[in-house]
Amino acid sequence: MAKKAEELKEFLRTRRDAVRPSQAGLANHPGRRVPGLRREEVAQLAGVSVDYYTRLEQGRLTSASEGVILSIAEALRLTQAETQYLRDLLRPQPRQAVREPAPRQEVRPDLLRILDGMHDQPAFVLGRRNEVLASNALLDALLTPFGQRAADDRNLLRWLLLDPAARDLYLDWAKVTSEVVGVLRAEAGRYPHDALTARFVDELKAASPEFRTWWAERTVVERTWGTKRFNHPTVGRLDITYEALTLPGDPDQVLFIYAGKSDADLDKLRILASWSTHRTDQNPADTPPPGRPGSRP
Known part of the structure; x- marks a missing residue:
């Protein structure tokens, strides 16, 4: 509970600091x-x-x-993702939170x-903690061959942060x-007692100064749609649009x-x-089908 209260305190403080008085229709007095x-x-x-808001921001109230x-979300101009994160932080918890391991994702x-049949469109499935559960051949050619990586080395965020090739590939890295x-961050709010998420955060804090900075900012983002810009070593400048679709049966x-x-x-x-x-035809033994075995812890 103490960890949850501390996160609520820091989240509300950082969001409050981010709103300028003029944005809220308040006068910005000199001094x-x-x-x-x-x-x-x-x-x-x-x-x-x-008094109520002060106790809330100080972590002395953990439900609302x-x-x-x-009302607080509107006052702080929170996004939809940030509002949901606030809900998650203020969700009533049992006195002794059950810490059962998350079920295996398949x-x-x-x-x-379907992924393998998409020849002109890179596609992949992300699971908890940004694990690449499956990817097709074109996605592997565009980003990195996740399908050929070891089962414990298919994390999109780890690759983005720690592989120099990712920094060169994305124009807006x-x-x-x-x-x-x-x-x-949003996932950590949904599953505050997930030990694997906490361990993963600690790993990235130790390995990446950028991660430490961004994690401390407590920005919350939801997967939706958008564009990305690449400088690909094979085809040069490449702009794509993307859609993120939550799969039925497994949110x-x-x-x-x-x-x-x-x-x-x-x-x-x-x-x-x-x-x-x-390339695959030339070296079939070196290029196993992408995204297999299709399951991750």
Whole structure:
């Protein structure tokens, strides 16, 4: 409970510091000592007492009604993902939280066949903690051959942070990677007692100064859709659009589908697919089917 209270305290403080008085319709008087909102201003905007909000931000209250959560979210201008994170932090917990291991994640065989049949579109399935549960050949050619990596080395965020090739590949590496850190933050809020998530966070804190900085900012991101820009060593500049689709039956599995942003980008993906197929045909023994075995812890 102490860890949850501390996270609630830091999250509310960082979100309060991020809102400028002018954004909330408040006057920014000369000599103001804080760039963000004061606690009493958040309380006023949310329609709660100063004492109540202070106790909430200090972690002395660890639950709240939905109405209060939404009022505070509006006052702090929280995104949808940040509002859900606040809900997760204020979700009532049993006196002794059950720490059962999360069930093993498996990608359905039919979905694996669908991935393999997508020849012009890179696609992959992400699980908890950004594990690449399955990927098709074109995704492996675009990013890195996750399908050929060891079972414990298929994590998208670890690759983004620690592989120099990822920094060279993404033209907006910092933006992309910090957003994936925000996705991990959202997951940590949904599963606050997941030991593997806590261990993974500690691993990345020790290995990456960028991760330490972004994690401390407590930005929360949800997977939706967007664009990404690459400088690929084979086809050069490549822009893609993507959609993130939560899979029915397992909300912890998300299917990502990439597509060329323009006709020229689509042509480059086809070139990359042809190159990937030729390479596989030349070295079939060295290139196992991508994304297998289709399960992760």
